[in-house]
Every structure is written in C-alpha cells, then in structure tokens.
Amino acid sequence: MSHNKKTITIITAVVLVLALVIGWCAWRKHVTSTKETQASANTSSSSSTNKAKKKKTPVLSDKQKEQNKTIALQMEKDMRNWGVDSLADPHQWVKQPADQVLAALRTPDNIETPADMPTSMKINQGWGSSAPSYVCNTSDYQSLCDTMPTSQAWWKNEVWGTGARWVKDPTATVLESGKVRVKGKVRSILVTSGDTYSMGGYNALTPAWRDYQIDDILTIKNGKVSDIEYAGNQNWWINPFLTAWTPDRVADSIGEGNRIAIPVSGALNWNGMNPTGITRVLNAPTSMGGMDGKVDWSMWDDLIQAGNTANGQQQAPDLDPAKDAATIHDRE
Numbered sequence: 001m002s003h004n005k006k007t008i009t010i011i012t013a014v015v016l017v018l019a020l021v022i023g024w025c026a027w028r029k030h031v032t033s034t035k036e037t038q039a040s041a042n043t044s045s046s047s048s049t050n051k052a053k054k055k056k057t058p059v060l061s062d063k064q065k066e067q068n069k070t071i072a073l074q075m076e077k078d079m080r081n082w083g084v085d086s087l088a089d090p091h092q093w094v095k096q097p098a099d100q101v102l103a104a105l106r107t108p109d110n111i112e113t114p115a116d117m118p119t120s121m122k123i124n125q126g127w128g129s130s131a132p133s134y135v136c137n138t139s140d141y142q143s144l145c146d147t148m149p150t151s152q153a154w155w156k157n158e159v160w161g162t163g164a165r166w167v168k169d170p171t172a173t174v175l176e177s178g179k180v181r182v183k184g185k186v187r188s189i190l191v192t193s194g195d196t197y198s199m200g201g202y203n204a205l206t207p208a209w210r211d212y213q214i215d216d217i218l219t220i221k222n223g224k225v226s227d228i229e230y231a232g233n234q235n236w237w238i239n240p241f242l243t244a245w246t247p248d249r250v251a252d253s254i255g256e257g258n259r260i261a262i263p264v265s266g267a268l269n270w271n272g273m274n275p276t277g278i279t280r281v282l283n284a285p286t287s288m289g290g291m292d293g294k295v296d297w298s299m300w301d302d303l304i305q306a307g308n309t310a311n312g313q314q315q316a317p318d319l320d321p322a323k324d325a326a327t328i329h330d331r332e
Contacts, residue, residue, distance in 0.1 A: 060178055069172040071118050072180035072218045075225045076170055078117040082240050083107050083163025086189035086209060090262050094299050098203060098266040105161040105191045105207065111152055113241040120224035121242075128241045129155075135276070144276060151245040158247065158279040160270060161191035164238045167211060179229075180218045186238045187211050190254040192281035193270040197288075199303060202263040206295055208282055210257025212238050247279035255282050259295040263303060 060068070084105055093101040111129040125131060133154035135141035148154035155162065170184030190208045197204040215231035228242075236243040237250060259282070275281070285291045288300070 060174065065174040067223075068174060068178075068180050068220045071220055071223060071225065072172050072182050073170060075118050075218060075228075076182045076184075076214070076216065077166060078114040079241050080186050080214070080238055081165050082111060084161040084189050084191070085165060086163050086187045087165045087167070090207070090260055091299070093205075093262050093264060095202065095263055095265055098205070098264040098268050101205060101262065101264045102160070102268065102270075105189075105205075107152075107156050107159075107161050107163065109152075109156075111240070117241070118224050120221070120226050121228070123242070124244075126244045129245070131244065134246055134278070141276070141278065155245055157273055158275050159190065159192045159250070159281065160273065161189065161207070162237055162250075164188040164240075170214065175217070178220075180220060182214065182216045182218060184214050185211050186214055188235075188237050188254055188257075190237075190251060190282065192251060193268075193273055193275065194281055194284040195268060197261070197285055199263075199300070201265060202300075202303065203266070203268050204261040204285065204300075205264050205268060206259050206261045206282070206285060208251075208254045208257055208259050210254045214238075251280045251282050259291075261285065261288075261295050261297050261299065263300055 084107060088104070093104065113123070113128050113130075126137075129150065129152035131151050133145065133148050133151050135148055135154055136145040144154075148157055164186050167185040167187050170182050173181045173183075175181055188210055191205075195204055195206055212235070213232075217229040217231075218225050219227040219229075234243055235249070235253060236245050237254070283291065285295050288295075288297045
C-alpha cells in the first residue's frame with residue numbers, strides 16, 4: 001500500500017511538472033505572438049504615416065512647375081506694380097515746365113486691385129485703395145472722414161505721388177514642397193509738397209526713391225495663389241492691395257533711399273492737396289549744400305556753371321557758386 005502511494009505521488013508530481021511546463025510554453029508563445037502582432041501593427045502604422053506624409057508633398061510635372069511659376073510671377077507683378085512709375089528716368093524732366101512734371105508724378109485716380117489677379121485668398125475689407133481711410137478708422141479724425149472716405153482719397157490729399165515697380169523681372173523657383181519662391185527688387189517713389197529751393201526761373205523738385213528686397217513663398221492651388229509667406233516687414237506702399245494704408249513711416253522709410261533734385265521751370269503748384277499734418281513728409285532742402293549731401297544736385301551742374309545768366313536772368317541772391325560747386329557732388 002505504501003509502495004502504491006509513493007507511485008501515485010511520483011506520477012502526480014510528474015503530471016504537475018509537465019502541466020506547468022506546457023502552461024509556461026503556451027504563455028510564452030502567446031506573449032511572443034502578441035509582441036509580434038504589436039510590432040507588425042506599429043510597423044504598418046509607421047509605414048502608413050510615412051506614406052501619408054509623402055502623399056502630402058505633391059509630385060509636380062515639369063509643365064505644372066512652369067505653370068505655377070507663371071502664376072506666382074503674375075501675382076507678384078499685379079500686387080506690387082502700381083501708382084507712379086518709379087522706374088521713369090528723372091532726366092527727362094530737367095528744365096521742363098513744372099506743371100507737366102508734377103502731372104507725371106501725381107498718384108493716378110481710380111487705383112484698383114487688378115481684376116485678374118490670380119488669387120483665391122480672402123481680401124480683407126481694410127486693404128487697398130477702396131478701403132475706409134485712415135481718418136475714418138481713427139476716432140481723433142472722424143471729422144475728416146466725409147471728405148476723405150477711402151484710402152486713396154485720403155492719401156492723395158496727404159502726399160503728391162507714390163508708386164512702385166519691379167526693378168527687373170523677379171525670379172521664381174519651385175520648392176520641394178511644391179510652393180513657389182519669388183525673389184527680386186521693388187523700387188518705390190515718394191513725392192511730397194514742401195520743396196522751396198529755387199534758382200532764377202528754376203525750382204527744385206526732390207522726389208525720393210528706395211529699393212526693397214522681396215522674398216516671398218507662394219502656395220498655389222487649382223491655378224490660384226491661396227497663401228503668401230512674406231519675409232520681413234510688408235510696407236503697404238510696396239504691397240498696396242493686400243495691406244492697409246497708414247501714415248506710419250512712409251517718408252522715413254523711402255526717404256532713406258536716394259533723393260534727386262530736378263530743376264523744373266516755373267512754380268510748383270500742389271493743386272488738389274490739403275495735407276492734414278497726420279503724415280510725415282520728406283524734408284525739403286533749403287540749399288544745395290544742405291541735408292548733409294543726401295540730395296543729388298548733379299542735374300544743376302550746367303546751371304551753376306553758367307551762373308544761370310542765360311536770357312538775361314540774374315543770379316539768385318541765395319546762390320553761392322563757390323560753396324555749391326564744392327558740395328554739389330557730395331553724396332550720402
């Protein structure tokens with residue numbers, strides 16, 4: 001009997017050990033299978049994510065790239081070429097009648113956003129020439145709103161002439177993202193009233209010109225520009241249709257560029273202007289040697305050399321030929 005009990009005990013122990021071994025093996029197999037399944041799922045998920053990311057980057061054909069470049073360049077030209085022609089050669093106005101020169105430099109009427117500008121962006125009602133003017137948006141100047149309701153009406157009252165042009169055709173590059181980068185240089189011009197210097201029958205008209213570097217990234221969808229990423233500050237006078245017109249820094253900024261004194265025949269009549277004093281204007285030179293040489297007087301060389309005595313005219317009393325001849329070619 002004792003022998004049988006021992007045998008049963010041994011058999012039971014063996015069975016238990018085998019059961020434990022089999023159970024442990026089954027558990028390990030389950031754990032391994034679960035990990036493999038999770039790893040496979042993670043790999044699949046990662047692969048799907050990478051594929052999704054890759055799908056977000058459009059694959060453009062060469063033809064599509066060229067089309068997008070054309071659209072981007074057209075957009076940039078439409079949004080930045082406006083107003084007074086800043087590329088016009090000022091030498092053409094030397095000794096010409098003042099009224100004719102002023103007419104050429106006057107901000108034109110009816111400046112409107114180009115109807116065919118290739119964009120699907122939502123245009124803010126506060127942008128552009130037809131937007132409510134600065135005086136209408138500022139409580140301190142509400143009394144002026146009736147006479148200057150739009151940005152264009154207000155700005156033409158403040159300064160004589162403003163405009164911008166691309167100096168050369170900008171360049172366009174398609175990025176890996178499919179967006180288009182446009183780079184180049186835009187030249188702006190500003191003409192303000194206040195010039196007083198004269199010599200004989202000629203008056204000095206001293207516009208300012210300044211070049212601004214442009215580096216924009218344009219997103220194009222369905223043949224239209226849907227977004228623009230600007231590099232640096234976007235002054236409204238070089239982007240007038242997509243920004244609000246304000247008096248801030250216009251003369252200060254453009255005035256840091258080049259100033260040229262143009263001798264024009266006759267008086268400077270600023271008809272149609274009644275500046276409010278809100279907007280800063282360009283400093284006007286009182287002599288050829290003034291303003292630390294910041295104004296180019298080279299167009300007056302022959303007038304100085306001749307002493308402006310042609311046709312029996314007398315030399316202006318405020319002209320000092322020796323002083324002016326010594327400073328005329330000083331440059332900033």
